[in-house]
Amino acid sequence: xxxxxxxxxxxxxxxxxxxxxxxxxxxxxxxxxxxxxDELTERAQKYDFDKIGALESRGFWFAPTVAYxxxxxxxxxxxxxxLPGKTVQQAYxxxxxxxxxxxxxxxxNPEEKVLLIDDLLATGGTLKGSCSLVEKVGGRVAxxxxxxxxxxxxxxxxxxxxxxxxLIKYR
Amino acid sequence: xxxxxxxxxxxxxxxxxxxxxxxxxxxxxxxxxxxxxDELTERAQKYDFDKIGALESRGFWFAPTVAYxxxxxxxxxxxxxxLPGKTVQQAYxxxxxxxxxxxxxxxxNPEEKVLLIDDLLATGGTLKGSCSLVEKVGGRVAxxxxxxxxxxxxxxxxxxxxxxxxLIKYR
Numbered sequence: 001x002x003x004x005x006x007x008x009x010x011x012x013x014x015x016x017x018x019x020x021x022x023x024x025x026x027x028x029x030x031x032x033x034x035x036x037x038d039e040l041t042e043r044a045q046k047y048d049f050d051k052i053g054a055l056e057s058r059g060f061w062f063a064p065t066v067a068y069x070x071x072x073x074x075x076x077x078x079x080x081x082x083l084p085g086k087t088v089q090q091a092y093x094x095x096x097x098x099x100x101x102x103x104x105x106x107x108x109n110p111e112e113k114v115l116l117i118d119d120l121l122a123t124g125g126t127l128k129g130s131c132s133l134v135e136k137v138g139g140r141v142a143x144x145x146x147x148x149x150x151x152x153x154x155x156x157x158x159x160x161x162x163x164x165x166x167l168i169k170y171r
Numbered sequence: 172x173x174x175x176x177x178x179x180x181x182x183x184x185x186x187x188x189x190x191x192x193x194x195x196x197x198x199x200x201x202x203x204x205x206x207x208x209d210e211l212t213e214r215a216q217k218y219d220f221d222k223i224g225a226l227e228s229r230g231f232w233f234a235p236t237v238a239y240x241x242x243x244x245x246x247x248x249x250x251x252x253x254l255p256g257k258t259v260q261q262a263y264x265x266x267x268x269x270x271x272x273x274x275x276x277x278x279x280n281p282e283e284k285v286l287l288i289d290d291l292l293a294t295g296g297t298l299k300g301s302c303s304l305v306e307k308v309g310g311r312v313a314x315x316x317x318x319x320x321x322x323x324x325x326x327x328x329x330x331x332x333x334x335x336x337x338l339i340k341y342r
Contacts, residue, residue, distance in 0.1 A: 010255040020255045024275060027235065027245040028222075037239055051199075060231035061247070064198065065239045068208055074198040076232070084181040084191045104195060 003168050006032045021148050023119050039167055040145060041069045049115040049142035053077050058119035075107035077130050088137055092129025101129050110138035120148040121166055124155030131162055174339050177203045192319055194290050210338055211316060212240045220286040220313035224248050229290035246278035248301050259308055263300025272300050281309035291319040292337055295326030302333055
């Protein structure tokens with residue numbers, strides 16, 4: 001199965017000139033969703049890790065099922081104000097300005113190895129911020145696993161030093 | 172296993188006087204997450220349905236794995252501006268003011284039966300809005316499946332006429 005055929009391209013979203021990759025068309029087809037989850041699960045198994053960190057909110061479409069398959073603990077990485085407990089925050093660079101993400105302060109223990117899972121690698125800002133956040137609380141980043149990569153945005157350069165794996169690449 | 176013991180109570184979130192049920196403590200324990208997913212999957216199997224509708228964003232923690240287990244199509248129900256394709260919207264009542272949710276206009280076909288999955292039933296506003304949205308595009312609501320129910324908020328009264336099932340109840 002060519003997974004690319006099951007990703008819908010939406011021109012000019014969220015703004016003029018952007019070709020948005022709509023992954024909801026993966027979810028709507030059980031054979032496609034199964035293949036994506038099974039490939040993510042298989043690749044995740046090659047990493048030595050203790051926990052999975054899921055990036056809000058499209059990372060939640062994929063990470064929980066991989067955690068379920070591998071019986072690994074899962075924690076959410078969210079935008080500010082969503083997590084109810086005590087949190088630790090990390091700022092990261094956006095194209096214009098900056099974003100903030102946070103995790104519960106007890107989500108990652110010192111020396112724990114975390115596999116980060118998200119839907120799509122674009123400029124890599126949020127993912128880099130997530131790596132910094134894991135390290136800020138004393139954890140280690142075992143790797144980053146994503147469904148889609150927009151190679152032309154060079155997110156990998158920002159993530160130099162981290163293992164980054166993606167299933168579907170757009171040049 | 173008593174699932175209630177694995178839900179963390181956070182007092183005064185998001186505002187004074189609210190006892191917030193933090194379900195991230197389900198995700199962090201693989202045995203607990205497995206049991207929740209397996210119970211949701213088992214209960215979902217009793218319904219006659221074609222698709223699963225997942226409510227943003229904590230519904231995404233649970234619905235995709237149930238869809239994966241049962242090989243059912245899955246579509247997201249989101250806050251405005253998140254879905255990139257053409258959408259259909261539905262307004263619903265909140266305690267103060269109103270909220271809006273939307274789905275892609277091709278997410279549900281006429282006469283299709285939808286099982287809605289979310290994390291928590293409180294006053295039922297968002298869930299009722301989701302039922303109305305499914306019906307607005309010609310679909311039918313097969314049932315609503317949630318992890319937690321805050322019975323004292325009487326969300327079931329708002330959802331009269333719909334099948335609503337919850338795993339863990341707080342009086």
